[in-house]
Every structure is written in structure tokens, then in C-alpha cells.
Ligand SMILES: Nc1ncnc2c1ncn2[C@@H]1O[C@H](COP(=O)(O)OP(=O)(O)OP(=O)(O)O)[C@@H](O)[C@H]1O
């Protein structure tokens with residue numbers, strides 16, 4: 001076992017270590033380096049797969065502390081049976097499913113490669129071993145073109161029947177001057193019941209661009225009517 005895995009033994013439970021080893025023996029990942037990102041609920045590592053592609057490995061933590069309060073929107077995802085570990089795996093599965101849909105409709109996002117339980121292996125967005133910065137850190141982009149693109153992404157996701165759910169400059173990477181959406185872990189199917197989450201995403205983007213000095217923002221209703229006139 002690599003040093004890094006030993007280091008993370010204290011944060012990852014045994015089943016996660018098993019899952020990492022399984023992905024490694026199946027060639028989807030190699031040694032982990034990093035982490036390149038970490039949040040309350042996940043770690044993201046850089047690795048290389050058997051095909052020599054750079055991959056990002058997002059591991060949702062099997063940590064009961066951070067999952068004590070399952071966010072209220074999870075109720076929109078239907079029943080949760082099968083216990084705690086399954087809930088964490090569901091989280092990864094939702095993220096993987098929605099990221100796949102986003103990628104399939106041409107929204108800039110990492111290409112999802114493999115899902116195994118609580119681990120997602122996806123395209124690494126970055127150059128050499130350096131991940132692209134979030135749009136919080138790197139605001140070196142064209143305001144008008146980014147606004148148009150990000151609104152178009154929201155509309156494309158909506159037309160595909162879902163919403164990102166946590167859209168903010170923290171979950172947008174600036175890769176070679178282009179916006180890439182990441183972190184689909186809070187995505188939801190778009191219905192009349194989840195429309196408020198879509199509105200929140202749009203307002204987050206509008207507020208952010210407003211602060212950056214962009215004039216002529218589209219209003220929420222106009223964006224929603226591009227998605228579906230009946231919403
Ligand atoms: N495909 C990727 N390529 C490069 N860097 C990535 C990639 N995915 C994630 N990252 C890095 O890891 C950080 C955390 O990723 P992400 O936003 O998906 O996780 P999180 O905020 O911890 O998610 P969650 O809300 O699921 O706990 C990102 O801010 C980004 O810097």
C-alpha cells in the first residue's frame with residue numbers, strides 16, 4: 001500500500017481503501033497523488049490510469065459525522081434504503097449520472113470515466129499536474145462570453161431535465177480561459193418541486209457577474225422560459 005493511502009487510512013474507512021484498491025487493480029487508477037481538493041464530504045486526488053490518462057479521483061467520505069444531517073433536498077431523490085454506506089454511494093452515483101448527462105449534452109465538465117461505490121474517476125481538468133483554478137481564484141476571463149456560456153450550460157442542463165444545484169464560482173474551473181462545471185453532487189431532476197433550486201443557481205450566477213461588473217444580466221424568468229415555458 002502506498003504511503004499516501006496509509007496517510008489517508010485515518011480519514012478513509014476500510015471499505016473505501018478496498019474500493020481504491022479495486023479501482024487500482026482494474027486499471028482505472030494508479031497511485032494517488034494529491035489531494036488536489038478536499039471538502040467536508042470528499043477528497044479529490046490526481047492519478048494516472050492504465051491508458052496513461054491523467055484522472056481526477058473523487059472519493060466521498062464514509063464519515064458519519066459529515067452525513068449526520070442529510071440535506072433536505074435529498075428527499076427529492078426518492079427513498080433511501082440500505083443504510084448509511086449505501087447513502088454515501090448514492091451520492092456518488094447521482095453525481096456520476098448527472099455529470100454524464102452534462103457531458104453528453106456538450107456542457108464543459110470533466111468526462112466521467114468510472115464509478116465504483118463511493119469513488120468517481122473522471123477527466124483531470126488541468127495542465128501537467130496542476131489542476132485548473134476555480135473561477136474564484138482566477139478571474140482572468142471574458143465576462144460577456146463566460147456569462148453567455150454559463151447561462152447556456154444552465155439551459156442545456158435544464159433541457160436535459162436537471163439542474164446543477166450548487167452553481168457558484170467555487171464549482172466552476174477556469175481552464176485555459178474556458179468555464180468548466182464541476183461538482184454535480186447536489187444535482188437534481190428539474191420539476192416544479194425543484195424549480196427553486198434552479199432559481200437559486202441562476203441568482204448565484206447573476207449576483208456573481210453583477211459583482212464582477214457585468215451589465216445586462218438576463219432575468220430568471222427569461223432563462224427559465226428558455227428551458228421550459230411551463231415551469
Ligand atoms: N476533474 C477535476 N479536475 C481538476 N480538479 C478537480 C476536478 N474535480 C475536482 N477538482 C478540484 O477539487 C476541488 C473539490 O472538488 P468538488 O468541488 O467536486 O468537491 P467538493 O466541493 O468537496 O464536493 P462535495 O460538495 O461533493 O463535497 C475543486 O474545487 C477542484 O479544485
Ligand SMILES: [Mg+2]
Pocket residue numbers: 039170171183
Ligand atoms: Mg465543490
